[in-house]
Amino acid sequence: MEPASFIDPVALQEKAQEHKETLSQKLREILDDPKKTLYAMIGCAVVIALIFISWVYLSQSLQAKSTVKQQRSVKQSSFTGGQTNNSKGFDQRRTSDITQIDAALRLYRAKNRVYPSVLSALAPVFLASVPLDPETNKDYNYQPSLDLQSYTISATLSDGSDYQLSGN
Numbered sequence: 001m002e003p004a005s006f007i008d009p010v011a012l013q014e015k016a017q018e019h020k021e022t023l024s025q026k027l028r029e030i031l032d033d034p035k036k037t038l039y040a041m042i043g044c045a046v047v048i049a050l051i052f053i054s055w056v057y058l059s060q061s062l063q064a065k066s067t068v069k070q071q072r073s074v075k076q077s078s079f080t081g082g083q084t085n086n087s088k089g090f091d092q093r094r095t096s097d098i099t100q101i102d103a104a105l106r107l108y109r110a111k112n113r114v115y116p117s118v119l120s121a122l123a124p125v126f127l128a129s130v131p132l133d134p135e136t137n138k139d140y141n142y143q144p145s146l147d148l149q150s151y152t153i154s155a156t157l158s159d160g161s162d163y164q165l166s167g168n
Helices: 009-032 034-078 085-112
Strands: 141-144 151-156 162-167
Touching: 009 034, 034 085, 085 151, 085 162
Parallel strands: none
Antiparallel strands: 141 151, 151 162
């Protein structure tokens, strides 16, 4: 067996000092050149913006998912056993459509700071096309607030109840 090697603290400190000096020199080079400084600042701003947008999107997605889970459990407990497979399929499609529209609305707001006044503003950037009710082929009920800072979107299910999501 070979004897255990020990790290020389003095050599380690010297190595750390060399790295510190190299980084300081590179930073001075960047700060002395206006072009490099501008590129560095733009790069930092882009990274910060991406982190912020990701955080907003993830927090809104998590909030939407918890709202959807709560509303699904309420809706599932109120379903009656007399529904046909076709109406259950329509209802599944409706809840899926509302959830998809809700996510697109949140993305729209993250980009524009307000919700759209009409759902058609979501297409084609945030949705390929705005989904329609699978049974009636009509628009879902979308009600933005007057200041476009909140909304409610809903669909009427086969049992007459509403499946509804809201955003602030």
